[in-house]
Amino acid sequence: MKKFLLPLLFLFLFIFESLYVQYSPAEMFGHNRIIAPHFLFAGLLFLTIFVGKKHGIIYAAIFGLLFDIVYIEIIGIYLFLFPFICYLVSKIMHIMQTNIVIAFLVSLFGIALLEVGVYEMDHLIHVTNLDFMSFIKLRFYPTLILNAVFIIIAGYPFKRLFEKHAESLRAE
Template sequence: MRKFLLPLLFMLLFIAESLFVQFLPADVLGQNRILAPRFLFSGLLLLTIFVGRKQGIIYAAIFGLIFDIVYIEIIGIYLFLFPFVAYLISKIMHVLQANMIVAFVVSVFGIALLEVGVYEMDYLIHVTNLEFIDFLNLRLYPTLILNAAFLLIFIFPLKRYFEKYADALRDE
């Protein structure tokens, strides 16, 4: 039963992103800003930080593929970027201490890397013609603020769950 809780948690975060977008008013910040919830990716980064690189990259690849299939016409952007950023974060965490403050800062940095990577891929294949400075003001900053708020609320319970999961993996 315990093996199904982690994929279930990530599916709930995946669904929570969709629900958040559905029920969020379009002009929540008073201007036409784009808020991209990255709740699933935040959870994947915390899994990578508190459990390990292997589990983080495997789950990032699986859910990156699911994300591409459900939301994106081009298969591969999130399939590549989710595990790549998780790998980079795992390398960064080899140098840093894995506590909640560092995990928060590194996770926000990982979300920023993901957003910039998605923007650059979209710009490269001409899906968007938005200039980088406009991307920063319209999408990146509001997205980072939203996901930082999510992390502030959920980092402690997710950390505790992932540490228990890591202990269970070591006991097997």
């Protein structure tokens, strides 16, 4: 049963993101703001921080591909960015202490990298016509605020769950 807990958690976060977008009020951050929840990615970053690089990158690649297949017309953006940012976060965590405050800050940094990376890829292939400053004002800041609130709420339960998972992996 414990082997299915992580995939079910990430599948729940994957579905919860789309439910949040569908049922949240459009004017939450003001008129014409774009809010992108990255609850799944925040969970993947916490997995990378508290369990390890190998598990984080594997789950990031699987769910990045799933994200591309379900939501994006171009397969490869999230398949590349999810594992790459998880790898960067694992390298950052070799330098930093592993505690909840650092995990919060590093996760927000990872989400910021994801947002900028997706914007740059979309801008490069002419999917979006937003200039960078409009992107920052209309999407980047509201997205970071929403995901910061989510990490504040779910960060400690994620930390506890992933620390227990790491202990059970070491015991095997």
